[in-house]
Structure formats: structure tokens, C-alpha cells
Amino acid sequence: MHPSSADAAASGNPFTGSDARTHVDGGFALEEVALANRNSGIPLEALRYDVTPPGLHYLLSHFDIPEVDPAGWRLSLGGCVQSELSLSLAELLQYPSRTLRVTLECAGNGRAGMIPRYPSMPWINEAVSTAEWTGTPLRHLLDLARPTSWATEVAFLGLDRGFDRGVEHQYGRSLELAQARAGDVLLAHSMNGEPLLPQHGHPCRLIVPGWYGMASVKWLSRIDVLDRPFDGFQQAVGYRYRSQEDDPGVPVTTMRVRSLMVPPGVPDWYTRRRLVQAGSVVLRGRAWAGAGVPIEAVEVSVDGEWRAATLAAQTMHRYAWRGWTFPWPATVGEHRLQCRARAADGTVQPMAPEWNTAGMGNNAVQTVQVTVR
């Protein structure tokens, strides 16, 4: 039910009742195109880089990029702790740091392929990238602050705010205390050896390796240790797998197993259809899974016939995607190319997405249609 405009004016919230976004099929709405213009994806040819050059890393920001003065910025850590902390950037930079190579993927990646579609950022395949993040392990600061014995969760609040489905909020997410204490969660101040760019969370963001991107809160300003589940909008309402609107759903957490290929040949400007020269072609791409689970195999299908691809050597970077190649003797005609990864936990990419209301976690196989001449 939509409240009257008088109700909206009285509450000072012009967006009450704007939760009535209905699923759509077919063409994209102007609002979706506007979101796509703000939140760029990785050009798939950039899957060639082990580490995505910063300007090619995908972006997803719900609200506006906040204006942050790094000289006045402070990170506070409080709540259920024995000693509260408040750190300047200079102080944070004094703490020991680690660098981790991490593949981040947006939970909404593939949303445009879940039909009917949820009107939101209409990702097709391109919301994934890999960077080298440097920062202080969160565990160091938690050890200094000493959470009380009744602490259960840690919430992370960004400086950006806005509305979603009628609810005004600051972007925030939480982790269970044990997850937050795992040594791989970073308070990152650098990306690929340079200070964070404004759009990636300058001056400091959380990096939660192995999770979908929503957990890695940008423009971090406050860390709150809690004795109850965090009720922030992006935790309690957003980022849940629901089969219908009134279903409480289950939280979106770690990334599902997935692979992508660099589309071979050259594209048509408008349709992006591909033209490939006949002869030997090496198909290549990337595969990844969440929670640091290794990729065990990638298969490539040419017109429905699946064969094993060759995986790049396993590296020490357990949270980063793995390269693969596949030699293809391309013959004249129309061909349908697909790739499918299997993780060490036995999970495999499905052929078709498992639908959910907000279009999250689509890890169905990618299809690339090519003409060989």
C-alpha cells in the first residue's frame, strides 16, 4: 500500500512506499541505464590481467561517493569493547599491514539474466575484478579494543547514506565476531600499491576476502561491536536470497563458484557479436569460488560438447581467481561457446540461474555466440 503524499511530507521521507518495485521482463528502464552509467563493469577482455588495473576494476556504489577530508577522517571502534579506539589515517598507517590478492564479485552480478528481472543495477556478467589490497588486519584492532565476553557481532558503517525501499540509512554491514577475527579481513588503505581511489572507498575500506562485494564496506568510519544481530538495512533487508517477497530468506554471504571467458575475435560495435578467424584459437578466462575454496576444474563447451580446459598453476593467492586456457580449432560457421567451473567443495555452476527476488548470486554458465569465417 502506498501512503498518501501528505504522510510522506509529514514524515520528511519522500520515498516511503517506494518499495513497490515490480519485476520486469524485456527492455531496460531509464533508471537501470542510469545505474549502469554510474557503476561500471570490467570489460571482459580485461580478464586477461591477473590483477585488474585500477581503472578497469568494476564499481558498485549504492548512493553518492561521499566527500571525505583525509586529514579530518577518523575511524572509531566502540560498542561492546573494553577500550574504545579512535584513529586518524596517519595512526592507522602505523599498524602492521598485509597485502592480499582478492577477487571481488558483486552479489548482483548476472541479475539481468534472472527473468523476470528485479529493477536494480542490471549487471550481465561483468561485476567481478581482482586487486591487491593492503591494510591492517581487523583482528589487530579488535585485539586492542578487547571485545567483551558477550559480544557476538561486528558492524561496519560507511560515510555514504541514502534511501532504499523507503528506508533511509547509512551503508552498513556486519560479520559475526569469529568471522571478523579471521586474520584475512583487512582495513584496506591501498589498492594495487596506491592509496584507494575515491570510488573504491578512500581513505579506508573493509575487505572481506571470499565474500560477495557487499561485505567490503567502503568509506569506513565506524566499527561497532554488538551483542545482538545488526539490524542495518543492507544486512537485515537487502542481500538475502528470497524465493518470494514475504519470504524472510537466507543471507547472501560467500561467492558461488563461477567462470568467465574472454570473448574471442573482434566484436560488432553495437551488438557485441563476435567474428573469429578459422584456425587454432586459444580460449582463455578466469574461474573463482568463495571462502578461499580452490577451483578444481574448468570445462569448455563448443556447441554443447564439454571438454576439460587447462588450469593455470595454483598460486599462493587463495582468494584470487585462477586462469584457464582451452585450445579450440575453430571451423567456419556459427558456434556457441560456454565455460563451467567446479570448486574443491564439489559445487559446479548450473546451466540456468536459480531465481530469487533480488537477482542475487547468479552463477549460471556464460554463453558466447561467435561466427567463424
Ligand SMILES: Nc1nc2c(c(=O)[nH]1)N[C@H]1C(S)=C(S)[C@@H](COP(=O)(O)O)O[C@H]1N2
Ligand atoms: N559504503 C559502501 N560500501 C560498499 C558499497 C556501498 O554502496 N557503500 N557497495 C558494496 C558493494 S554491493 C560492492 S559489490 C562493493 C564494490 O566495491 P568496488 O566498487 O570497490 O568494486 O562495495 C561494497 N561496499
Ligand SMILES: [Mo]
Ligand atoms: Mo555488490
